[in-house]
Amino acid sequence: MTTPMPMPMPPYAAPPGTWLRSPAALGRATAVLLGLVIATDLFACYADWLEVDVAGDLADGVTGADVIDRADHADALYGIAGIAQGVALVATAVVYLCWLWRIRVNAEVFDASRHRMKRGWVIGAWFCPVVNLWFPRRIVADSWDASAPWGSRSGHALVNAWWTLWLVSLLLGRFAERSSRQAETADALREAAKAMLLSDSLDIAAATLAITVVVHLTRMQERKVLSGEMPAPALG
Incomplete structure (x- = not known):
């Protein structure tokens, strides 16, 4: 008598009692706050440009009261821009993580087999050194796959572009x-x-792509539930 082969277990199974909830409100809030990040980055780019201009004059040997005044003004704006960016980043991160948690829970209901990591990594992946360079991207990509329309082939070009720009911006900013x-x-x-100006410019592009990812992923989940093509409860 042939012993039947055991069924392979999925990489991750959704916990019992998991249900769908609409990510629309959190998605809108996240997109608005990412817009605030872009606004602070634009202000930072202006401050960076002033720093480049003043430092260039000093490097060329230009001196005088006017240069000193412009240097003080540039330094003041640079400091204000840094504070504004920090506040915007913290506020956006809190709401973004709430949105991502909601997205991930929904994605588990759609297709738990798509997820390679447990739910706790949705938060922990961002704060754990080294692995925070790729774990968050993997979580978003898995949620993207699980939220895609049934039978479709979901690509990760948009997610990859956002994550690459964000990483380059972050590393360049620290440098x-x-x-x-x-x-x-x-x-x-x-x-x-100049390096900081480039970093802030790349962060603007990354935040723009992040808005696109948030909006698209939120809409995919809304459409998937409204399509009625899944054996799951309605949004509640």
């Missing part, structure tokens, strides 16, 4: 901050300001 602290000449300060 620019370190270079600015260690700068001993006007030329070095100018190069650090």
Whole structure:
């Protein structure tokens, strides 16, 4: 008598009692706050440009009261921009994680077999060193796959573009901050300001793509439930 082969277990199974809830309100709030991030980044780009301009004058040997006044003004705006970016980032991160948790729970109901990581990583992945370079992207990509229309082939081009730009912006920003602290000449300060300007510009692009990811993923989940093509309870 042939012993039947055991059925393979999915990488992750949704906990019992999991139900669908609409991510629309959290998605809208996340998109609005990402827009605030873009606004603060634009202000930061202006401050960065002033820093580049003043550092360039100093590197070229231009002196005088006017240069000193512009340097003080640039430094003040640079500090304000940094504070504004920090506040916007914290507020956005809190709401974004709430949205991502809701998305992930829904995605487990849609198709638990799509998920390679347990639900706790939805939050922990962002704060755990080293793995935070790719775990969050994997969680979003798995939720994207589970939320895609039945039978469709979901690509990750949009998710990959967002994540790549965000990582490059983050790493470049840290490099620019370190270079600015260690700068001993006007030329070095100018190069650090240029790097920060590029970092803030890339962050604008990353935030724009993040809005697109949030809106698209939220709409995919809404459509999937409204289509009635799944054996699950309605949004509640």
